[in-house]
Amino acid sequence: MDSKSKEQFVHSVFESIAPKYDLMNDLLSFRRHKAWRKFTMRKMAVPKGATAIDLCCGTCDWTISIAKASQNGEVIGLDFSQGMLDIGQSKINKLELDGQVSLLRGNAMQLPFEDNRFDYATIGFGLRNVPDLVQVLKEMQRVVKPGGKVVCLELSKPTWEPFKSIYYFYFQKVLPMLGKLVVKRYEQYKWLPDSLVAFPDINRLAEIYREIGLRHVKAYPLTGGIAALHIGTKGTDGA
Incomplete structure (x- = not known):
């Protein structure tokens, strides 16, 4: 699958599963994704007033966590799925964060922002789905200020047995069937293990x-290595 075909397919996947995305995240991560995000927030140590862009923000749970930690800093959530953004916007409105958080439909490969804009650039469970992950990381690095952080929370590959075999059986065989049962989507949830x-x-x-x-x-394995957190800092010389 070439990069354009992948982009179009992934877009159709996430548009179709948006209404059940939060529920399926529980199934996908053994209900650990919230704990992973709390760990990530501790490591990020977001100060009051910090600005951030959250790529592939989905239904905006992490976007909201960053905004709450920042208290009054500008936070932008970007995603290519309008269905995901609509659900995220309803959460933001309910929490009365719409004056602080802005959502934007856009492409993580080409961010519509100037260099050195944000204190943090984050991406949660989205890097494995982009056409060119290096390009996305370069864009994240470009838009953060010198000394800013590029943060990725993503599924990873456990290495120790027997957990590795159990996990891959669940991920490759059980999860797509759960997707079929819960949200009537088999091929879309088969894509998720394939993407890894x-x-x-x-x-x-x-x-x-x-x-x-x-x-x-810094890289942190989470829950036996089924997920990982990566944090890097942009040099003060802009590199």
């Missing part, structure tokens, strides 16, 4: 962070 096959493991993704020039790169 070519995705770099925790160490390789850390290397990519360093290769594009990010510094002080």
Whole structure:
């Protein structure tokens, strides 16, 4: 599948599963995604007034967490799925965060913002779905200020047995069937394990962070390695 076909397919996947996305996240992560996000927020240590852009923001749970931590800093959520953004906007309105958080339909490969704009650029469970993950990370690095953070929370690849075998059986066989039962979508949830096959493991993704020039790169395996958090800092010289 070429990059354009992948982009179109992934877009159709997320538009179709948007109404049940939060429920399926529970199934996908063994209900651990909220704990992973809390861990990430502790490591980010967002100060009051910090600005952020959250790519592939989906239904905006992480976007909202960042906004609450920042208290009054501008936070932008960007996603290519209008269905996801509509659900996220309803959450933001309910929490009365619409004066602080703005949502934008856009492409993570080409961010419509100037260099050195944000204190944080984040992406949660979206990097494995983009056509070119290196390009997205470079864009994230470009739009953060010198000293800013590029943060990725993503599914990863467990390495120790027997957990590895159990996890892959669940991910590749059970999860698509749950998708069929719960949201009447089999092919869409078969895509999710397929998307992880070519995705770099925790160490390789850390290397990519360093290769594009990010510094002080830290990688944290989560829940036996089924997810990983990566944080890198943009150099104060802008590189």
